[in-house]
Amino acid sequence: MQCSSHHPAPFTTFNTTLTTTCSTRRPGCCSLDSDKERGRGDNAVWATDGSGGVGLTSAHAPDIINIKYAYDLVLNTTASNAQVFEHVGRPAVAPVVQGVSGTVFAYGVTSSGKTHTMMGTPADPGVVPRAIAVLFEMISHTPDRVFTVTCSMMEIYCEMLNDLLDPSKLNLDVQVWLARARM
Numbered sequence: 001m002q003c004s005s006h007h008p009a010p011f012t013t014f015n016t017t018l019t020t021t022c023s024t025r026r027p028g029c030c031s032l033d034s035d036k037e038r039g040r041g042d043n044a045v046w047a048t049d050g051s052g053g054v055g056l057t058s059a060h061a062p063d064i065i066n067i068k069y070a071y072d073l074v075l076n077t078t079a080s081n082a083q084v085f086e087h088v089g090r091p092a093v094a095p096v097v098q099g100v101s102g103t104v105f106a107y108g109v110t111s112s113g114k115t116h117t118m119m120g121t122p123a124d125p126g127v128v129p130r131a132i133a134v135l136f137e138m139i140s141h142t143p144d145r146v147f148t149v150t151c152s153m154m155e156i157y158c159e160m161l162n163d164l165l166d167p168s169k170l171n172l173d174v175q176v177w178l179a180r181a182r183m
Contacts, residue, residue: 045057045058047062047065048065048074048076049065049067052070052071052072052073052074053065053067053069053070053071053074054067054068054069054070054071054074055067055068055069056068073087073088075087080124081116081117081120081124081125081126081127081130082124082130084117084126084127085126085127085130085131088104088127089104089127089130089131089134090131090134092104092131093131093134093135093138094138096135096138097135097138097139097142097145097147102131104118104127104128104131106118106127128153132151135149136149151165152165153165160172161173161174
């Protein structure tokens with residue numbers, strides 16, 4: 001989509017990479033949030049330390065966490081999609097109007113909540129609809145620039161790359177452009 005104005009500013013390319021690592025867990029996954037899990041007598045095996053650490057714990061010593069992974073941020077099972085967006089999505093969207101590419105990458109096992117976090121529901125929109133709304137709001141407040149917005153949504157599943165915006169493009173080849181790569 002192209003937004004135009006009468007006095008466009010010159011296009012500037014930035015060579016900037018924004019990286020934030022964040023771990024989220026959907027309600028009922030890897031926790032004791034579901035009645036079914038509690039009814040079976042399941043115990044949580046993963047816990048967070050409140051400062052970005054995630055690790056193993058046990059029913060015998062639930063306050064002791066053997067930290068295995070460190071993240072910039074860990075959101076627990078009660079985090080809403082709005083909270084995820086504010087911590088992860090908005091920081092990726094804000095620099096886009098300055099010419100920096102923004103990426104939000106969801107990774108996790110099957111049924112871990114990736115689609116819910118990225119797409120959401122009508123009552124609790126996910127990162128993608130919130131990012132689109134904020135991006136176009138920011139563009140509307142920048143009348144002196146011309147914007148060309150492109151978007152892609154890709155899925156990597158079982159080592160296959162699929163274009164989620166064009167269902168006819170499945171099992172795509174990954175291409176590396178060495179002329180553009182930086183080592």
